[in-house]
Amino acid sequence: MRRIGTAVRHPFRVLRSVLPGAAIGLITAALAVGVGELAAVWSGPNTAPAIAVGSAAIDLTPTPLKEFAVRNFGTSDKLVLLTGIYTTLGAIAVAAGILAMRRPVVGLVLVALFGFVGAWAALSRPAARFGDVWPSVLAALAGVGAMALLVGSAQAARMPVPASGDDELEAKRSDAEALEPKDPEAKDPEAIQPSLASHLPPWARDRRGFIALAAGTAGAAALTGLTGRTMVNQRYNVALKRSRVRIPAPSRLAPALPADVHPNVAGLSSFMTSNSDFYRVDTALVLPQVDPDAWTLRIRGLVDRPLELSFADLLARPLVEHDQTLSCVSNEVGGPYVGTARWIGASLADLLREAGVRRGADQLVGRSVDGMTIGTPVESVLDGRTGLLAVAMNGEPLPVAHGFPCRMLVPGFFGYASATKWLVDLELTTFADYDPYWVRRGWSRLGPVKTASRIDVPKPFAHVAAGPVTAAGVAWATHRGIDAVEVRCDAGPWRLAALTPSDSPDTWRQWTCELDLAAGLHRLEVRATDASGAVQPEARADTFPDGATGWHSVVITAD
Known part of the structure; x- marks a missing residue:
């Protein structure tokens, strides 16, 4: 329990007093987002308020934090960012709704700020047009209107109002008094804000009316959001046009791959990476859908x-x-x-x-x-x-x-x-x-690929049978090519690995190395030498500002 002045506030009563405002805030935010999604059907998927804010957030994020996101979340970094944006929006919406129950203007201003931030974010994009602000503007107008209606209905229905620090009278109100039915036409100046409730129809001025109004607004939020997202996906999806593209036969073909370009070692990366497995690192929250006919x-x-x-x-x-x-x-x-x-x-x-x-x-x-x-x-x-x-x-x-x-x-x-x-x-x-x-953003002006190598087999912390063990992996130094790969165990002497034939200097080479491991814990390391004679450096360096360096290693156990 919490004491306010001379009164004791029960936790249940405190929770009950903030629930209507929290629900109003969340419903209002959901409607604003839904209207923004629907408006983005005409202005483009990147103009939806949450997407616009997320894209601006990517640009404003410090480089170390970006690297942290890529390192820890990989290709899911954008999903994590959007989840964070919606979570933050939800928290702000809850606060706005609770505040609006006592100070309607404060809540409405917070909702309007949501629109302002979305509009600013949309205009901050490099390819922005003035029309990109409309989803955020319309979202804010819908949110302000919904909050005004819901707060007016809640106050007319005498829903519990959050207590302020000096509101001793409110703190003393009993649960029975708070739940006592009130005349919807009553003009209690302490409970009703005429500016918000005076234009409501009679049915919206009691608890049942408030619930109906809240449910209807929530339904409108779901309808606009789902409709908007579906229409955006349909209108801007170029999958059909892409499927109709026919690539002419090249006038210059790539050489055929050597027959043994890929050793038959389970767990070794394929020489050619499939499109579905190829990595993707970029700043696009929504994949650009570019019409080839208009490109x-x-x-x-x-x-x-x-x-x-x-x-x-x-x-x-x-x-x-x-x-x-x-x-x-x-x-x-x-x-x-x-x-x-x-x-x-x-x-x-x-x-x-x-x-x-x-x-x-x-x-x-x-x-x-x-x-x-x-x-x-x-x-x-x-x-x-x-x-x-x-x-x-x-x-x-x-x-x-x-x-x-x-x-x-x-x-x-x-x-x-x-x-x-x-x-x-x-x-x-x-x-x-x-x-x-x-x-x-601080990265090196030139970005030449560094000589690198990786152990694919055995995997880190793998358990292998003691005795003969095949280590395998890849090495690359794009446009220079790889001349040698060496492997060592437990900081012992380096051993030359067997390299597969080179496809071209612009592609990686795969390697294998036969080891004889005694039972116990072992550390394997690999390094490559490119065609210029440069050996992959041992010293570890972070990815920023021009790419990571260091020898890759794995720790395994031979049983």
Whole structure:
């Protein structure tokens, strides 16, 4: 129990006094979110208030916290963020509803602030339009209206009101008095706020009317939310158009994979990573749905002849098939954010030569449809490596999650410096004149892939039979290639692993090493040497600002 002045407040009475306000706040928030979802049918999925706020939150999140999210939640980081946003919104809504029962203006202002924050977040996006604010504005108006009606009905029905610190009279009211039926037409100035209740119909001025009004508002919230989300998914889903895309046969095929490019070792990663298993790390809370029929790519900036291509124009160009391992700068030592795929696309270097790169242009900035910017050295695009405007991945049109209808790929760089997804714009500029998205957040201006290796088999903490044991894994140094992989056990001498034949310098190589382990606990370590002779360093470094370093190790038990 809690004492207020000379009165004793029972916990049940305190809880009962805040429940109506908490319910009003949650119902109001649900309706606001639902109306915002419905309005986003016309302005686009990224303009729904929660999505807009989440996208702005990603941009404002400090780099260490972003890395923590990627490291601990992986591809579920966006789900965790949205869950946090909705949980925070729910908590604020509960507080607003409770406050509104005593101070209606305060509650209504909090609801209006929800709309203001959503509108600001929508306008903060790089590709924002003024119309993007409407889902948040309409959501706030719906929320303010719903809260005014529900609070007015609750007060007219003499629902319990939360006590303030000096409200001794309220503290002394008995449960029986609080539950006593009241005349809905009564004009008790301490219980009724005429500005909120005077326009309510008679049926909404008692407890039954309040419950009916609350239930109806909750139903409207569910209806608008589900309808809005369903219509957004239908209107902006490009799955059908993607299924109709036919990728022309490449004019230049990738070499056939060597027959023994993948050792037959259970648990070893596939040489080619399937589209469904390929990692995804980006900032898009909602996958951009880009209509290939309306898609265009501009090539502009420091060029002699600006170009604009449609998707049909891009498919009509000579296409190149190329195998490439792609890795993320957020990949920790031994981490999963690396994969190999067979890509098909138009030559990026050929397009830049057609546009005519002007002297002094040293940075190629790719822009995504959602405003993401990624910068790549121009000299690396034009030095003979196979940079692509990719339209296909592993024999099918790019999955939406991996950039449909077009993404950029330049071997030798981490994805944050070479692999713009949902690409719509290429600008030739200079590093001195423009900092792309990740550079503005402290990451290295250049992002060359570091020499790395990983033990796939045995798994960490595995139990294996004592005696002969096969260790296996992958190593990569994209565009340089791997020349050697070494393995050691319990800090003993390094042993050369058996490497599979190289597909190309742009793909990883798989390795195996036969060990003879005595019973007990063992620590296995691996290191790679790339084709330039550089050995993977032992010193551990974090992923920020230019990629992790260190030897991968696993601890296992031989029984």
